[in-house]
Amino acid sequence: MKTAGEKLKREPLVHISKRAALPFWKSWLIRILSIVASLVVCAVIIVLFTGDNPFAIYGTMIKGAVGTSRRVWNLMQNVAMLLCVSLAVTPAFKMRFWNIGAEGQVLMGGLATAACMILFGNKLPPALLMLVIIAASILAGAIWALIPAIFKAFWNTNETLFTLMMNYIAMQIVAYFVYIWSVPKGSGKIGVINATTNAGWLPSIGHNSYLLNIIIVAVLTVLVYVYLKYSKHGYEISVVGESENTAKYIGINVKKVIIRTMLLSGALCGVAGLLLVSGTDHTITRDTAGGRGFTAIMVSWLAKFNPLYMVLTALLIAFMQKGATEISTVFGLNDSFSDIITGIIIFFIIGSEFFINYAVKFRSHKEVEAK
Amino acid sequence: MITSFIHRAVMQGIPLLYGSTGEILTEKSGNLNLGIPGIMYVGGISGVIGAFLYENSLASPADANAVLAIGIPLICCLLGSLIMGMIYSFLTTTLRANQNVTGLALTTFGIGFGNFFGGSLITLVETDVPSITLSTTSHYFSKTLPFAHKLGWFGEVFLSYSFLAYLAIIIAIVASIILKHSRIGLNLRAVGENPATADAAGINVSKNKYFATCIGSMIAGLGGLYYVMDYASGVWSNDAFGDRGWLAIALVIFTIWQPSIAIFGSILFGGLYIVHNYLNDVINMTMSTQELIKMAPYVVTLLVLIITSMRKKRENQPPASLGLPYFREER
Numbered sequence: 001m002k003t004a005g006e007k008l009k010r011e012p013l014v015h016i017s018k019r020a021a022l023p024f025w026k027s028w029l030i031r032i033l034s035i036v037a038s039l040v041v042c043a044v045i046i047v048l049f050t051g052d053n054p055f056a057i058y059g060t061m062i063k064g065a066v067g068t069s070r071r072v073w074n075l076m077q078n079v080a081m082l083l084c085v086s087l088a089v090t091p092a093f094k095m096r097f098w099n100i101g102a103e104g105q106v107l108m109g110g111l112a113t114a115a116c117m118i119l120f121g122n123k124l125p126p127a128l129l130m131l132v133i134i135a136a137s138i139l140a141g142a143i144w145a146l147i148p149a150i151f152k153a154f155w156n157t158n159e160t161l162f163t164l165m166m167n168y169i170a171m172q173i174v175a176y177f178v179y180i181w182s183v184p185k186g187s188g189k190i191g192v193i194n195a196t197t198n199a200g201w202l203p204s205i206g207h208n209s210y211l212l213n214i215i216i217v218a219v220l221t222v223l224v225y226v227y228l229k230y231s232k233h234g235y236e237i238s239v240v241g242e243s244e245n246t247a248k249y250i251g252i253n254v255k256k257v258i259i260r261t262m263l264l265s266g267a268l269c270g271v272a273g274l275l276l277v278s279g280t281d282h283t284i285t286r287d288t289a290g291g292r293g294f295t296a297i298m299v300s301w302l303a304k305f306n307p308l309y310m311v312l313t314a315l316l317i318a319f320m321q322k323g324a325t326e327i328s329t330v331f332g333l334n335d336s337f338s339d340i341i342t343g344i345i346i347f348f349i350i351g352s353e354f355f356i357n358y359a360v361k362f363r364s365h366k367e368v369e370a371k
Numbered sequence: 372m373i374t375s376f377i378h379r380a381v382m383q384g385i386p387l388l389y390g391s392t393g394e395i396l397t398e399k400s401g402n403l404n405l406g407i408p409g410i411m412y413v414g415g416i417s418g419v420i421g422a423f424l425y426e427n428s429l430a431s432p433a434d435a436n437a438v439l440a441i442g443i444p445l446i447c448c449l450l451g452s453l454i455m456g457m458i459y460s461f462l463t464t465t466l467r468a469n470q471n472v473t474g475l476a477l478t479t480f481g482i483g484f485g486n487f488f489g490g491s492l493i494t495l496v497e498t499d500v501p502s503i504t505l506s507t508t509s510h511y512f513s514k515t516l517p518f519a520h521k522l523g524w525f526g527e528v529f530l531s532y533s534f535l536a537y538l539a540i541i542i543a544i545v546a547s548i549i550l551k552h553s554r555i556g557l558n559l560r561a562v563g564e565n566p567a568t569a570d571a572a573g574i575n576v577s578k579n580k581y582f583a584t585c586i587g588s589m590i591a592g593l594g595g596l597y598y599v600m601d602y603a604s605g606v607w608s609n610d611a612f613g614d615r616g617w618l619a620i621a622l623v624i625f626t627i628w629q630p631s632i633a634i635f636g637s638i639l640f641g642g643l644y645i646v647h648n649y650l651n652d653v654i655n656m657t658m659s660t661q662e663l664i665k666m667a668p669y670v671v672t673l674l675v676l677i678i679t680s681m682r683k684k685r686e687n688q689p690p691a692s693l694g695l696p697y698f699r700e701e702r
Contacts, residue, residue, distance in 0.1 A: 168614060176662040343481075
């Protein structure tokens with residue numbers, strides 16, 4: 001018989017401690033295992049709904065994402081857009097500024113682009129028009145990010161909630177202008193802007209209209225990587241992110257860093273809006289950002305805020321979404337199926353981070369018997 | 372017209388009240404659950420699935436039993452949203468994942484889940500009904516007091532709602548009392564303000580966070596159920612719930628984390644949500660102006676957020692550890 005005193009002495013069943021840095025290959029092994037585990041769970045769910053062989057279904061998925069060259073381009077375009085927004089939110093996140101307002105910042109950038117295309121489309125020479133569009137979209141995105149940054153810097157207003165509200169304000173502003181500019185009047189839709197003149201459209205390289213977008217985002221990826229890793233600004237961002245007090249102590253102007261970084265973040269979102277409106281859709285609706293502002297947060301976080309890994313995580317998510325959409329068309333399911341699949345995979349990857357950062361030790365049987 | 376406006380505003384406000392009461396409880400424990408919009412979708416669709424299966428099992432609508440017709444969807448809804456709350460708590464509290472990322476993933480998942488089953492339920496169950504219209508069960512959910520209509524404007528403004536609407540108000544009042552005047556509430560607030568201190572005082576931080584988040588999720592899920600079963604009279608259409616989940620989170624800020632204020636706040640927000648329909652009769656508005664008016668709840672919330680952060684009154688601030696994970700060994 002055990003007495004109460006003996007029971008108290010027993011160690012807890014699980015013991016959790018923070019790990020020292022795990023070797024590179026080990027941490028990636030855990031991540032890959034978690035993705036495999038999530039694919040198994042997804043397969044089970046898919047079989048439940050379709051009653052088909054899971055391998056055949058993953059085959060359908062791959063075919064849906066990269067089956068034809070048009071689909072490959074579509075996928076690349078989707079990856080590029082998601083990556084662009086992810087790049088935009090990353091500097092702010094590294095600073096532990098939870099900017100979940102990318103959706104709104106992208107929309108404002110897109111709105112500025114659309115406004116320039118509609119108002120100056122036939123009045124300015126093409127080169128000048130392009131410059132005006134670029135300046136306007138970057139400015140619009142930056143302003144939308146600057147507002148919460150100022151309040152955070154001076155009054156410590158909760159930035160997560162602030163940027164969240166700004167999203168919906170941006171959406172309503174876009175909805176307002178969509179009605180004002182709708183063609184035909186009162187239809188509530190803008191339609192393709194400058195369909196005949198193509199004024200303000202990003203030029204297509206060769207026959208591929210998406211190539212320029214992809215190149216721009218690729219360049220931005222490298223730039224953001226260098227900025228965060230090798231510039232003084234990037235260093236300041238990581239210090240503020242690690243500890244605001246340390247930053248103050250070594251003479252970093254925290255307010256300045258917050259505002260500067262958010263301006264950059266917003267400007268990049270503005271670029272994403274430009275690419276979406278001028279380079280992809282050639283129109284604007286309140287859904288132009290399409291939830292990318294939120295998905296980008298997961299992409300950025302899963303990649304540990306490293307722009308190069310973000311290419312991979314953005315590819316993974318865009319691939320799963322495209323593939324799952326294909327499954328739903330083939331099997332006659334609703335296309336929200338892709339959101340369920342994406343959600344499950346993200347849950348698993350989020351969970352796997354724990355096993356990378358913490359070591360879990362179970363109470364060994366020997367110790368228990370010895371006591 | 373004013374009575375019908377108030378009536379509609381309350382109907383609009385009830386889902387928001389459920390959502391924000393749930394989120395207030397969750398946030399008081401330090402968890403910023405951005406998965407609330409997803410959870411409300413899941414709560415709604417789980418109830419719909421339960422009701423749909425129940426209605427399909429009936430030979431004729433006349434066989435419906437009031438207890439089962441209300442009980443089955445209600446339990447399904449609570450279960451569905453409880454599972455969502457468990458996923459969130461497990462990832463953020465036990466596995467210490469980032470709350471923003473987990474919450475957003477939960478929202479993506481939940482809205483996808485809702486729209487997927489809303490769109491494919493009929494195919495999956497292989498019935499020949501054209502759309503999900505749960506008139507039989509919804510009839511029980513939207514039952515109001517029989518004498519409400521005889522009492523004129525008083526009846527319409529105060530008595531003409533279904534039991535879920537009054538339940539929302541009761542839950543908000545109870546939550547408010549528990550948070551302010553009970554030991555459970557005190558412990559919960561301590562966990563949300565400073566988990567390290569709470570831990571030192573012998574409060575089980577993880578248990579509090581789990582309980583608050585799961586109960587909060589279940590309350591929020593009821594908002595989804597109310598919307599489908601009563602407001603939309605049992606008709607599920609994809610994305611119809613819209614951005615109400617985010618509006619509920621906005622309401623949490625607007626009410627400075629107090630469920631009792633949320634009762635009035637939700638009606639105000641509900642009114643702002645539909646006011647453009649009514650203003651149209653007074654002043655002739657274009658569609659574009661209506662879109663600007665729909666912005667009002669968010670702008671108002673933003674102003675409250677700014678003003679409370681500028682005034683720095685201590686009792687009006689968000690819980691101090693909101694959004695931060697707690698790991699005992701980490702100092």
